Amino acid sequence: MPDSRRDDAVPPADHEELSPTSATDTAEKAITTDGPVGRKAGASADQRRRRTVTVLAVLAVLALATLVVTGVRWYESTQSDAAAAAALRDEAVDAAQQIVxxxxxxxxxxxxxxxxxxxSSLTEPMLGEYQRVRQRFAENLRQAQAEVVATPVSAAITAFDPERRTATALVAIDVNARSASAPPQSKQQLFLVEMIQTPDGWKAAKATPSTGQQ
Known part of the structure; x- marks a missing residue:
């Protein structure tokens, strides 16, 4: 009687054998960067790098713009302050001449x-002194029929403090004088004027004849 167990142990002739390289091939295909998954990952990394570069570029431009604006404002501020001080100095020169x-x-x-x-050109302490002698001075001028006319020649600021609103100027004037009892006289005289800027303009706190009059 034939042995049926031997026949059962023999595999069928048409059974397909597994290729020993099929697992390796499958793994290589799964991790290769040439596939759709690899290309997508690479593209995402490139996009992130481009976005990072773009953000950094924008931040750099903003920082530069801030520096430029700050520099312009600082320059305008300093120029404005310098211009204001120069204008105030010019006012002081003109005022000194008019006061004298x-x-x-x-x-x-x-x-x-x-x-x-x-x-109206004076402030304290010179204002108080002038008010005390004004009446007597006026009477003497009327009696003498005196006439004195001053014209400005030049002026220069010798001290100037724009914060305290003070200035000192040296003013040269031509003086033409005459009276009922004296012939006309002409001379040039220098005055040293110490001024303070008040709400009503520059006024003399002190004005004295300086040496050098002719």
């Missing part, structure tokens, strides 16, 4: 107006 003219000009026909102009 006012306190050295009196005419018989406009005596009260001339004395008012002189007084």
């Amino acid at each position: 003219v006012n306190i050295n000009t009196v005419r018989p026909n406009t005596l009260d107006a001339d004395l008012d102009a002189a007084q």
Whole structure:
């Protein structure tokens, strides 16, 4: 009687054998970067790098723009301050000349107006001193029929403090004087004027004849 167990142990002739390289091939295909998954990962990395570079570039531009704006504002501020100080200095020079003219000009026909102009050019302590002698000074001028006319020649600032609003100027004037009892006289005189800027403009706190008059 034939042995059936031997026949069962023999595999069928048409059974397909597994290729020994099929597992390796499958793994290589799974991890290769040439496949769709690899290309997508590479593209994502490139996009991230491009976004990072773009953000850094924008931040650099913004930082540069901030520096430029800050520099422009600082420059405009300093230029503005310098221009304001220069304008204030010019005002002080003009005021010094006018003050010296006012306190050295009196005419018989406009005596009260001339004395008012002189007084309006002064501040303390010179203002108080002028007010104390004004009446006696006016009487003497009327009696003498004196006329004194000053014209500005030049002026220069010798000290200037824009923060404290003070200035000192040296002013040269030509003076033409005459009276009922004296012939006309002409001379050039220097005045040293110490000024303070008040709400009503520059005024003299002190004005004294300087050496060098001719």
